[in-house]
Amino acid sequence: MTLGIALLALSCCESASDKPVYLDEKKPLELRVEDALSRMTLEEKVKVLHAQSKFSSAGVPRLGIPDLWCTDGPHGIRPEVLWDKWRQAGWTNDSCVAFPALTCLAATWSEEMSALYGKSIGEEARYREKDVLLGPGVNIYRTPLNGRNFEYMGEDPCLASVMVVPYIQEVQKNGVAVCVKHYALNNQESLRHEYDAVVDDRTLNEIYLPAFKAAVQQGGAWSIMGSYNLYKGQHVCHNQYLLNDILKGEWGFDGAVISDWGGCHDTDEAITNGLDLEFGTWTDGLTMGATNGYDAYHLAHAYLERLRDGRASEEVLNDKVRRVLRLNFRTAMRSDKPYGSLCSPEHYEAARRIGGEGIVLLKNEGGLLPVKADAKKILVVGENAIKMMTVGGGSSSLKVQREVSPLDGIRAAAPAGVQVVYERGYVGDVSGSYNGVVTGQDLSESRSSAQLIADACSQAADADVVIFVGGLNKAAHQDCEDSDRYGLELPYGQDAVIKALAAVNPSLAVVIVSGNAVAMPWVEDVNAIVEAWYGGSEAGNAIADVLFGKVNPSGKLPFTFPIRLEDNGAHALGAYDPKATEAHYSEGIFVGYRWAQKHGIKPLFAFGHGLSYTAFEYSNPKAKRSVMRADGTLKMSVTVTNTGELAGKEVVQLYIKDVEASLERPEMELKAFRKIALEPGESKVVEFVVTPDMLKFYDPAKGDWVLEPGRFVACIGASSEDIRHRIGFEVK
Ligand code: BGC
Numbered sequence: 242m243t244l245g246i247a248l249l250a251l252s253c254c255e256s257a258s259d260k261p262v263y264l265d266e267k268k269p270l271e272l273r274v275e276d277a278l279s280r281m282t283l284e285e286k287v288k289v290l291h292a293q294s295k296f297s298s299a300g301v302p303r304l305g306i307p308d309l310w311c312t313d314g315p316h317g318i319r320p321e322v323l324w325d326k327w328r329q330a331g332w333t334n335d336s337c338v339a340f341p342a343l344t345c346l347a348a349t350w351s352e353e354m355s356a357l358y359g360k361s362i363g364e365e366a367r368y369r370e371k372d373v374l375l376g377p378g379v380n381i382y383r384t385p386l387n388g389r390n391f392e393y394m395g396e397d398p399c400l401a402s403v404m405v406v407p408y409i410q411e412v413q414k415n416g417v418a419v420c421v422k423h424y425a426l427n428n429q430e431s432l433r434h435e436y437d438a439v440v441d442d443r444t445l446n447e448i449y450l451p452a453f454k455a456a457v458q459q460g461g462a463w464s465i466m467g468s469y470n471l472y473k474g475q476h477v478c479h480n481q482y483l484l485n486d487i488l489k490g491e492w493g494f495d496g497a498v499i500s501d502w503g504g505c506h507d508t509d510e511a512i513t514n515g516l517d518l519e520f521g522t523w524t525d526g527l528t529m530g531a532t533n534g535y536d537a538y539h540l541a542h543a544y545l546e547r548l549r550d551g552r553a554s555e556e557v558l559n560d561k562v563r564r565v566l567r568l569n570f571r572t573a574m575r576s577d578k579p580y581g582s583l584c585s586p587e588h589y590e591a592a593r594r595i596g597g598e599g600i601v602l603l604k605n606e607g608g609l610l611p612v613k614a615d616a617k618k619i620l621v622v623g624e625n626a627i628k629m630m631t632v633g634g635g636s637s638s639l640k641v642q643r644e645v646s647p648l649d650g651i652r653a654a655a656p657a658g659v660q661v662v663y664e665r666g667y668v669g670d671v672s673g674s675y676n677g678v679v680t681g682q683d684l685s686e687s688r689s690s691a692q693l694i695a696d697a698c699s700q701a702a703d704a705d706v707v708i709f710v711g712g713l714n715k716a717a718h719q720d721c722e723d724s725d726r727y728g729l730e731l732p733y734g735q736d737a738v739i740k741a742l743a744a745v746n747p748s749l750a751v752v753i754v755s756g757n758a759v760a761m762p763w764v765e766d767v768n769a770i771v772e773a774w775y776g777g778s779e780a781g782n783a784i785a786d787v788l789f790g791k792v793n794p795s796g797k798l799p800f801t802f803p804i805r806l807e808d809n810g811a812h813a814l815g816a817y818d819p820k821a822t823e824a825h826y827s828e829g830i831f832v833g834y835r836w837a838q839k840h841g842i843k844p845l846f847a848f849g850h851g852l853s854y855t856a857f858e859y860s861n862p863k864a865k866r867s868v869m870r871a872d873g874t875l876k877m878s879v880t881v882t883n884t885g886e887l888a889g890k891e892v893v894q895l896y897i898k899d900v901e902a903s904l905e906r907p908e909m910e911l912k913a914f915r916k917i918a919l920e921p922g923e924s925k926v927v928e929f930v931v932t933p934d935m936l937k938f939y940d941p942a943k944g945d946w947v948l949e950p951g952r953f954v955a956c957i958g959a960s961s962e963d964i965r966h967r968i969g970f971e972v973k
Pocket residue numbers: 313314375422501502636
């Protein structure tokens with residue numbers, strides 16, 4: 242052996258301390274990966290590419306490389322299930338804090354809240370010794386019927402892109418990887434394993450991919466989950482275009498692609514089309530006579546056979562193994578990880594703060610809210626005031642240490658001497674279990690609907706304020722995985738209850754608990770409306786904080802509330818069909834407010850809308866210049882003043898309108914936002930820097946983003962329908 246080779250061998254396989262290189266954390270990651278790879282047998286390489294239990298995949302025991310453990314995600318750490326079954330493992334130390342649903346996080350429009358969320362849930366995952374957190378989700382809100390919208394961050398690619406990044410970074414500081422889901426085009430639950438998303442390149446690039454790209458490139462996500470649906474005729478878990486060409490090619494993703502559970506359907510495609518780690522929902526049913534069902538996975542025996550007889554190349558195999566090793570070294574094998582923490586007071590506080598900042602005050606006529614200090618009797622009506630919402634909804638279902646209901650939150654916050662009375666009003670979903678986790682709540686009710694309404698109305702007559710808490714829940718065909726909603730309407734006859742209450746007492750506030758927009762045929766009949774989302778463990782406290790004014794609401798809608806379903810593009814065009822195996826995204830880039838504005842449709846509540854108990858005035862809009870160079874930037878600013886009597890927070894939104902373009906563009910598009918806090922009377926100058934990227938569109942003919950010189954308008958305002966100032970400028 243020449244000296245050179247000897248030195249190389251030493252640097253590759255051993256460090257000065259005689260530690261093998263792959264175990265030496267001081268060595269560069271890639272060197273360690275190569276070293277570990279070089280020590281693995283073919284069988285060991287294949288072994289790390291598929292599940293060995295419901296939520297774990299094998300390491301390399303001979304080399305001391307540990308197993309990888311995954312957990313749902315995305316709102317809290319899922320309770321333990323049995324090794325091989327979906328049944329509960331029966332642990333007593335796996336209760337968690339449920340954080341608000343991701344729609345609520347998106348509604349905070351606050352990067353600080355996203356970071357706090359990521360830090361907190363990352364610590365919980367770490368304490369529970371998980372390596373991969375299955376979340377966050379950033380599928381775009383295309384239809385209000387999608388049963389999983391509550392797990393995502395709304396309808397706008399800019400908002401979702403900004404909000405996802407801090408979550409990822411903070412989770413991963415714990416030595417826990419995120420697994421961003423569901424990449425890509427999983428925008429409905431109906432036929433989720435069967436539908437092929439037919440979407441044009443421009444729409445794909447402008448609407449459906451940006452948040453994933455931001456997650457990878459800015460967030461630095463260590464893993465990503467392939468979605469169940471198909472695209473271009475291939476399941477996305479093994480999709481040449483989305484995984485190899487875009488994700489790993491264009492975006493340079495160096496992490497692992499993990500299949501959604503049972504999302505892998507074809508061995509050869511899985512091998513060649515970018516899947517790295519296969520997880521499944523079933524262990525039997527996939528049998529090839531193997532005693533261990535996991536050996537029957539596509540990336541298991543079938544892969545090994547192809548490698549042995551030369552049908553599959555070791556080069557492709559090595560790429561997959563490198564990605565899984567990277568994931569392992571970044572998480573399970575990192576020795577300087579923090580220990581994490583579970584159910585800490587800080588995590589409850591975080592859940593409450595995020596909940597409070599995400600709650601959206603939609604309407605507040607006559608200043609009905611916050612509840613007046615002299616109120617003597619508060620009537621609370623509605624099933625969602627008492628129903629636990631952390632159980633149900635599919636894989637995001639949790640086993641919480643505690644959950645504060647809206648009624649309990651209101652009772653705790655009401656000043657001493659105030660009488661808080663509860664009436665059911667309607668009966669919705671009385672079940673209280675998911676996958677063996679039971680709420681233990683008895684929601685049975687024997688009164689008729691008419692009687693329930695009559696009882697609520699008789700209590701409403703002399704109440705100082707009536708708070709109706711309704712909306713959706715986590716049962717099938719509501720906000721729930723694996724099924725979509727049937728319509729936009731509130732279920733269980735809630736509209737009738739609200740109308741009846743409004744007729745008896747005008748001091749009616751409606752609190753909607755949901756992850757989706759709902760129709761509000763009574764919108765003119767009630768004085769206050771609050772969208773409270775699914776708030777998790779601290780839901781009731783966060784709601785009460787807003788209702789009683791301890792928190793001045795500052796949430797803004799992350800998606801449009803249409804008046805009717807047909808006001809949404811996919812539905813207007815009949816392009817959402819729950820029974821069709823091809824989902825044609827015919828509305829193209831005109832998703833959410835882009836559709837409403839193109840057609841001059843007035844939404845019930847607009848994207849970006851949200852009121853405060855104080856008022857903000859926008860003044861003094863300024864741009865540094867009136868011309869921007871195509872390779873330069875342009876600074877602009879606006880002054881925002883709190884003109885009311887309470888401290889509050891405002892989300893200042895910048896939309897860009899392209900006045901003349903060779904392709905049709907939306908009326909305007911969100912490009913940046915800032916959340917600022919202002920004391921009464923205080924003013925702040927909010928600055929934006931317009932960059933060329935903010936002005937570009939994706940040109941399908943060129944297959945690239947282009948910036949066309951010409952006139953643009955910066956629209957600065959408090960919502961997509963409340964633009965306070967317009968600043969024209971020209972790009973040369
Ligand atoms: C869901 C994923 C989830 C996985 C594991 C699937 O059915 O689509 O989001 O992470 O199950 O529970």
